[in-house]
Amino acid sequence: MRFSPFPSSRPSPLGRRLRLGGAALIAAAVFVIDTFTPLSSAVAVLYVLVLLLVGEELPGRRLWVVTLACAAMATISFAFAHGEDVELAPTLRLLVSLAALGVAAFLTGRNLAAREILQAQARLLDVTSDAIFIRDAQGRITFWNRGAERLYGWDRREALGQDAHRLLETALPAPPGEIAAHVARDGAWQGEVTQRRKDGAVLTVLSEWILERDAETGAHALLESNTDISDLRRADEALRRSEARYRTIFNTLAVSIWEHDFRPVKAALDDLRAQGVTDLAEHLARNPEVARQIKARVGITDVNATALKMMGVADKAGFFQRLDELLPETDDSFAQFLIAFDAGAPRFETETTVRSRTGELIPVMVALNFPPDAQGLDRVQASIVDLTEQRRMQERLDRARSELEHALRAATLGVLSASIAHEVNQPLAAISNAAGAAQRWLDRETPDLDEAKEAVADVVHAAAHAAEVVRGIRGLIAQTPADRAALPVDGLLAASAGFVRREIAEHGVELILDPQAPDTLVQGDRVVLQQALVNLMLNGVQAMAAVPAEARRLHVRSRREGDEAVIEIADTGPGFPPEEVDRAFEAFFTTKPGGMGLGLAICRSAVAAHDGRIAVLPPAPGRIGARIEIRLPAS
Numbered sequence: 001m002r003f004s005p006f007p008s009s010r011p012s013p014l015g016r017r018l019r020l021g022g023a024a025l026i027a028a029a030v031f032v033i034d035t036f037t038p039l040s041s042a043v044a045v046l047y048v049l050v051l052l053l054v055g056e057e058l059p060g061r062r063l064w065v066v067t068l069a070c071a072a073m074a075t076i077s078f079a080f081a082h083g084e085d086v087e088l089a090p091t092l093r094l095l096v097s098l099a100a101l102g103v104a105a106f107l108t109g110r111n112l113a114a115r116e117i118l119q120a121q122a123r124l125l126d127v128t129s130d131a132i133f134i135r136d137a138q139g140r141i142t143f144w145n146r147g148a149e150r151l152y153g154w155d156r157r158e159a160l161g162q163d164a165h166r167l168l169e170t171a172l173p174a175p176p177g178e179i180a181a182h183v184a185r186d187g188a189w190q191g192e193v194t195q196r197r198k199d200g201a202v203l204t205v206l207s208e209w210i211l212e213r214d215a216e217t218g219a220h221a222l223l224e225s226n227t228d229i230s231d232l233r234r235a236d237e238a239l240r241r242s243e244a245r246y247r248t249i250f251n252t253l254a255v256s257i258w259e260h261d262f263r264p265v266k267a268a269l270d271d272l273r274a275q276g277v278t279d280l281a282e283h284l285a286r287n288p289e290v291a292r293q294i295k296a297r298v299g300i301t302d303v304n305a306t307a308l309k310m311m312g313v314a315d316k317a318g319f320f321q322r323l324d325e326l327l328p329e330t331d332d333s334f335a336q337f338l339i340a341f342d343a344g345a346p347r348f349e350t351e352t353t354v355r356s357r358t359g360e361l362i363p364v365m366v367a368l369n370f371p372p373d374a375q376g377l378d379r380v381q382a383s384i385v386d387l388t389e390q391r392r393m394q395e396r397l398d399r400a401r402s403e404l405e406h407a408l409r410a411a412t413l414g415v416l417s418a419s420i421a422h423e424v425n426q427p428l429a430a431i432s433n434a435a436g437a438a439q440r441w442l443d444r445e446t447p448d449l450d451e452a453k454e455a456v457a458d459v460v461h462a463a464a465h466a467a468e469v470v471r472g473i474r475g476l477i478a479q480t481p482a483d484r485a486a487l488p489v490d491g492l493l494a495a496s497a498g499f500v501r502r503e504i505a506e507h508g509v510e511l512i513l514d515p516q517a518p519d520t521l522v523q524g525d526r527v528v529l530q531q532a533l534v535n536l537m538l539n540g541v542q543a544m545a546a547v548p549a550e551a552r553r554l555h556v557r558s559r560r561e562g563d564e565a566v567i568e569i570a571d572t573g574p575g576f577p578p579e580e581v582d583r584a585f586e587a588f589f590t591t592k593p594g595g596m597g598l599g600l601a602i603c604r605s606a607v608a609a610h611d612g613r614i615a616v617l618p619p620a621p622g623r624i625g626a627r628i629e630i631r632l633p634a635s
Helices: 013-036 040-054 061-082 088-127 146-152 166-168 175-186 231-251 263-274 281-288 289-294 305-311 334-343 388-443 449-477 489-499 501-506 526-543 578-583 601-608
Strands: 130-136 141-144 188-196 203-214 220-228 256-261 301-304 348-354 361-369 379-388 485-488 510-515 521-524 554-560 563-572 611-619 627-633
Touching: 013 554, 040 061, 040 088, 040 281, 040 301, 061 146, 130 146, 130 281, 146 220, 175 188, 175 203, 175 611, 188 501, 231 489, 256 263, 256 305, 263 281, 263 289, 263 334, 281 289, 281 334, 289 334, 305 379, 361 388, 388 449, 388 578, 449 501, 485 526, 489 501, 489 521, 489 526, 489 554, 489 563, 501 526, 521 526, 521 627, 526 563, 526 601
Parallel strands: 510 554
Antiparallel strands: 130 141, 130 220, 188 203, 203 220, 256 301, 256 379, 348 361, 361 379, 485 521, 554 563, 563 627, 611 627
16 A cells, blocks of 8 residues: 555635636647647647646546547647648647647546545545554654544644654654664554643554655655554553452452362363253262362462461462362362352352361361353352361350359349348248237236237238248249239238338338229239338338438328329338439349348339339429339229
8 A cells, every 4th residue: 555645635616617727728829829820730739738737627538538629629720720731840740749648648647546546545544543644754744634633632734744743742662763763674663652632631552653665756754553542551550450459458368268260160060961960969969979070170279378377388389289189078068069059159158177288177168259151260269267266266155155154043043042032031020020929918927818819810911921922932933824813902002001010110100001092903913012012111111210200101102093003102211312213123222231122123023024114203392202103004
């Protein structure tokens, strides 16, 4: 393919008309001079000027029509000037003129054909997407295609005549003289260069230079074709950085990473399918040697430093080459892997053991993702987590849990013992008091048998109450369903007050019993609810020990609010400190010297067992002391 350093372009319509008009005037002038002056055929050769003017505008057959017309005009002029008196010299001049016309027409036609080829080549260069320009021996741009306009931003009028390397600020990969010598020797050069656009952006292009020499004139030109590879280079650089980051993470990750080549696995499974195996799990169960054979074909292509340390290997060169070298013979996880791989699962996880270089069996967790569409099977990474420390920690945790459960059982027994002692202590104290009173009545000089009988009756009643408390505790431990019945609220208050009347009398406390719920019933266990109320009353009595006797009053009230039965117990003792109200019902929390801290906790459990609520309320306006409210569902 031949390139001209100066591709021509068609003239404008005005220039075309001027040339055609000038050619017509020359033809007319030559005809007049040749016909009516003594010069005769001496000027006929000037018809060649006409062909030179119209040759570019009238190519092909039209050129030959003009040539024949000029030849006819020369012949007419010769005939008009000489008539029948034909002389040799004018005839020879005519023949020379006609020959000159023919030669000029032939050369013009050939030149036009070559020019058309060059113009077609230029049009092809203009429509290509690559940036193509031609520069002469001085480096000046003589051709600038549309691809160059799009790539560099300069249009053709701005670029033509400019020094190409200065315009584009071309940075070559080698000294210019070395590249010039290479072009002169081989006629071409190719390499990557950086250039700058009109807007200042720097491009990386793949540049190809082709040297074109003119055999006749010796002039030469360089055709330069440039393809923008900036995005490709940026993507390549990003890929290199990504690979470097991946390798850094791969080698420094605290988790062991192994790369496997699973292409033999896919090939083996495809062979099994071709042999008619449809149920891989059943086939592997009946033929365990198949899994072992496939496992022996899986290669380990790379590992990180953590894997080397875990397996006791000094470097990658000394690591295991095949998967079967580190999996024990008894391992069945590989068969599970094959089933998951064959089923198209996206990932696979399992726990297994691997054999280190020293022969130690290491428990591990294995996790890997399968590449989509079986692409990249030559580099499948598996994450391997050493479970040795986790297993040891689990063993220590199991031992600690066992010890904690033992301690918890012991603590539970302690709490249960304290609860039993707390619950049974009140009826035992009542028995002791009543028995002592009976003995005193009988020890008088004149025994008071009526009082003694009443005291003995109190002993019997307290003993029965103690038996009921013990029975309730046994039922709670054995998880025996409680005996629930409809209980009158006011009756519960009266019965509970009867259990503590001696303590009330001994402490000089005034009991104000205010039952206002005569028709209200609650569903519950009588013993449990009575014991809760007894505990609350005794707490109030004991809290007023430091209060002057005339100020000791215990208010016990009942009422109904909507669907709830409300019981309120208030005393005139010191009450609860504000910062300790929220902890009042916690087990073993107490404000009394020598107290066990179980009374309120047991009361809360008893009320909660009856779907009720218990709370500490602030004292009534103008009063002091503790105020506790119980709300139970009314039936």
